[in-house]
Amino acid sequence: MLYRKPLNKLRKFLRKQGFLRVGVFSAFFLGTVLYSWIALSQQPVTLNLLMTAPDAQPWQQGIVRDFEAKNPDIRINIIEGPNATNLLEDLYTSAFILGDSPYDLINMDVIWTPKFAAAGWLVDLTDRMSPEELAAFSSADIEGSRYEGRLYRIPMRSDVGMLYYRTDLLEQAGLEPPETFADLIQVSQTLQQKDLVNWGYVWQGRQYEGLVAMFIEVLEGFGGFWVNPENLEVGLDRPETVQAIAFLKDTIRQGISPPGVTTYQEEETRRFFQSGQVAFLRNWPYVWPLAQEEGSPLQGRIAIKPMVGSAGRTGGASLGGWGLGISTSTRHPEEAWRAIQYFTSEEAQKNFVLNAGFVPSRRALFTDPEIVAEYPHYPQLLEVVQQAVLRPPIAQYAQTSDILQRYLSAALTNRMSAEQAMQAAANETRRLLNRG
Numbered sequence: 001m002l003y004r005k006p007l008n009k010l011r012k013f014l015r016k017q018g019f020l021r022v023g024v025f026s027a028f029f030l031g032t033v034l035y036s037w038i039a040l041s042q043q044p045v046t047l048n049l050l051m052t053a054p055d056a057q058p059w060q061q062g063i064v065r066d067f068e069a070k071n072p073d074i075r076i077n078i079i080e081g082p083n084a085t086n087l088l089e090d091l092y093t094s095a096f097i098l099g100d101s102p103y104d105l106i107n108m109d110v111i112w113t114p115k116f117a118a119a120g121w122l123v124d125l126t127d128r129m130s131p132e133e134l135a136a137f138s139s140a141d142i143e144g145s146r147y148e149g150r151l152y153r154i155p156m157r158s159d160v161g162m163l164y165y166r167t168d169l170l171e172q173a174g175l176e177p178p179e180t181f182a183d184l185i186q187v188s189q190t191l192q193q194k195d196l197v198n199w200g201y202v203w204q205g206r207q208y209e210g211l212v213a214m215f216i217e218v219l220e221g222f223g224g225f226w227v228n229p230e231n232l233e234v235g236l237d238r239p240e241t242v243q244a245i246a247f248l249k250d251t252i253r254q255g256i257s258p259p260g261v262t263t264y265q266e267e268e269t270r271r272f273f274q275s276g277q278v279a280f281l282r283n284w285p286y287v288w289p290l291a292q293e294e295g296s297p298l299q300g301r302i303a304i305k306p307m308v309g310s311a312g313r314t315g316g317a318s319l320g321g322w323g324l325g326i327s328t329s330t331r332h333p334e335e336a337w338r339a340i341q342y343f344t345s346e347e348a349q350k351n352f353v354l355n356a357g358f359v360p361s362r363r364a365l366f367t368d369p370e371i372v373a374e375y376p377h378y379p380q381l382l383e384v385v386q387q388a389v390l391r392p393p394i395a396q397y398a399q400t401s402d403i404l405q406r407y408l409s410a411a412l413t414n415r416m417s418a419e420q421a422m423q424a425a426a427n428e429t430r431r432l433l434n435r436g
């Protein structure tokens with residue numbers, strides 16, 4: 001009996017201790033959960049963005065770093081894809097078709113807008129920007145961002161096909177820059193005969209999207225057309241298309257363009273031109289700063305002009321360009337919109353243009369003093385951009401382009417005659433468009 005009391009006390013004490021331990025443990029556990037939850041909720045949101053590998057570099061160097069410094073709650077994860085717009089489009093497309101696409105932002109070529117919008121893969125941005133804000137962009141870029149009257153993409157940079165030429169060679173030979181296709185052939189031959197240069201002209205002849213972007217310029221220069229987006233009329237089996245192909249084939253046949261030109265994309269032609277072996281190049285504005293950089297044999301020796309046309313006609317300029325859209329599958333649409341606002345802002349574009357030589361989509365930047373000091377040809381470029389030709393903005397663009405790429409390539413590499421190839425391309429395109 002005597003030892004009972006202290007024993008009870010001890011039991012009570014231990015029980016208390018137990019409660020205490022459970023209490024301490026629970027508080028610790030809850031604290032940890034709370035802490036991790038707070039920590040997790042403060043983790044920056046990551047936005048995934050896929051783009052071609054050469055584009056990734058200027059993004060990573062400047063504007064992404066600046067954006068993240070200003071927005072510590074958002075990280076931009078750039079994924080480097082293949083260097084061809086159609087291959088990149090395939091990657092985006094398969095991700096959307098499989099569902100649960102990992103991409104929050106979409107860096108979109110101007111030609112993708114109708115297809116992606118029609119498929120329901122893009123957030124409608126129409127109410128996000130006022131008409132006054134939109135008016136600051138070049139109208140062709142905004143048109144290329146709409147589908148059925150709604151806006152799905154904000155232009156980040158424009159692009160326009162043009163003709164580069166060697167001013168030093170023309171001066172040496174006492175020649176003027178060409179105005180027509182015939183001039184281009186003639187001047188090239190003269191420069192080659194005088195042994196001033198190995199080749200006359202390089203263009204993108206490989207079977208891919210760049211072939212079509214280049215071809216519509218020549219087609220426009222001959223007065224032809226591909227598909228009229230208003231009524232889906234197809235113009236490929238008209239004589240102008242055959243003339244346009246004949247011009248390109250002539251450049252190879254006459255030794256003005258190397259036979260390998262039918263395997264070249266933009267970068268192969270740019271490197272060839274930059275090595276000093278060619279007098280004329282068809283390409284986009286990104287070539288300019290590369291050709292003018294320290295150590296380039298072309299520094300101070302090149303100029304640009306709009307693509308030539310047939311006698312009496314001005315040449316065509318293909319409208320390219322890239323813009324940003326938001327994927328409907330993103331869990332972070334607000335953060336994605338903040339990123340778009342920054343990347344398409346005047347500040348970010350200016351930085352991007354000065355670094356990478358891209359063409360702005362904001363009109364004011366074409367005449368910005370700092371930009372003009374670096375690129376004196378930009379004010380003139382705005383006119384070219386405004387008059388540039390859109391590849392047909394239709395939802396079936398990817399298949400339409402694929403048909404033309406295949407038959408054009410067959411004609412250029414002599415696997416089919418131009419007439420046969422274009423008749424087949426026209427028939428296939430009509431079948432596709434009538435179906436859809």
Ligand code: GLC
Nearest residue numbers: 085109159209210213320321
């Ligand atoms: C450039 C243009 C793009 C075009 C592509 C073709 O990237 O900006 O619009 O489709 O070249 O290769």
